[in-house]
Amino acid sequence: MQIDIDIYTVKKLVPLRFSQKVEVSDQIAIFRLSHEGVTGLGEVAPFRYYGIDNSWTALEKWFPRLKLLEEFSPLQRVLIDNKLRKLGVPSAILAGIDIALHDWMGKSLGLPLCDLLGLQGMPYPDTSLTIGINDPSAAVARLNSWLELGPTRLWKIKLGSPDGLDADKSMFEALADSIQTTTTKVYVDVNGGWNQEQAFHMAEWLKPFGVLFLEQPLARGEETQLAELSETSALPIYADESCLHTDDIRGLVRGAKAGCHGINIKLMKCGGIAEAIRMIVLAKHHNLKVMLGCFSNTILGNTAAAHISSLVDYVDLDSHLNLVNDPCTDGAVWSAGRLIPNGLPGLGVSCL
Structure with missing residues (x-):
């Protein structure tokens, strides 16, 4: 080879x-x-x-x-x-x-890989579009620019601003005014930017807006506090940086209890498709919800994840849609808010 x-x-x-x-x-x-x-x-x-x-x-x-x-x-x-x-x-x-x-x-x-894995005919979850931390007007402008792709049903809002909770609230309120006029859903990703007290407060504050869950509100290494937060939070808690691979899932679970309500799997974190499938099986065994996410992946990396996305609850595979110069073409197709494999052999991707 x-x-x-x-x-x-x-x-x-x-x-x-x-x-x-x-x-x-x-x-x-x-x-x-x-x-x-x-x-x-x-x-x-x-x-x-x-x-x-x-x-x-x-x-x-x-x-x-x-x-x-x-x-x-x-x-x-x-x-x-x-x-x-x-x-x-x-x-x-x-x-x-x-x-x-x-x-x-x-x-x-x-x-196609999804057919080879026995997933033909399985439905694909909605794919979230991400809005990063910014001032309120710039955040709304980003939302509107995303909508040029067509309709979406799921937004991922980044919070955890270095400027504090007031900045988070101002940005989110500005976005909520636009989002609430539609039927789209929202979840919040904090990337470990809050402490436990802030996370508890923000979960209470965000709940009336219909937010689905909080992703990684606390830093990796604070899994004990994450478990405590999961027991008391007004919103479900998902782990991202705290959950790289199957061993981390085992670390989050104590007896019959899990230290969170869901996990975000990324192929780059866990080591590929095979390990991602093992994580999905283990997470489902412990009644955890599962999301598939990405880093700065091209259409190639996101298509690889899309081929197994029918196994999970949420999908966050939008990074290639924000690239000026993706070296790869074809691959999974963005269609009505979902990322769907194109039916070609393998991943169905071509690269320069």
Whole structure:
């Protein structure tokens, strides 16, 4: 099996600000795994928080070592994953390889990945569109620019402003005036930007607006407080940064109780499609709701997640819709507020 790696810088149409930073552009890698005339595509998008280093600097050091994949067949996906995990390869690289191997298999068999996984005919959840932290007028302008894509049924509002709760409230109220005139639903993502007292207060304040849930109100490392908040909060609590992979789900669950009401799975965090499916099964076993999310992924990374999105409750796969220069084309189609695979073999994505 041959591996080729192409590197791109992708730029955002609108910078995305959340509690920890502002994202304007990112470097990403596209893996091309070729065997017997078929090439599978996978994506690597960086992330870094709370000491978990999948930054671009950390990732690119591993690229030369991936030549070891040449001794494997694409049919040895489990052996490949075991080997790379023993070496300590970052999860974003594991995801890129896993995605490419799934794409290769689907293309080899002439089947879309979702069909290969037995998901044909399953309904797709709504995909949320994200509005980052901003002043009220700019936030409303972003909402209106998103609507140029067509109707949507789900909004993700980033709160946790460094300027405090008053800034969060002002922005949210401005957006609510526009959103409440429609039947669209809303949830709030805080990216660990509040403390426990603030989160409790804001859950009470947001509930009358019909907010569905709060995503990651507290920082990773505060899972005990997150569990306490989940027991008393006026809104359900979802874990994102506190839940990277199956081991984190186990850490959130104590006996018959879970320390949250739902989780956000991202392929880059967990290491790919195979691990994401394991997380979905484990989460459902513990009666947790499940969301599929993204980082600064292209249509390739988001399409990979879309192929398994019929297994989850919520979808947040909008990052490619905010890219000026996505190096990939085709893939899952944005249609009436949902991201739906296009029916082509594998992932159905092409890259430059």
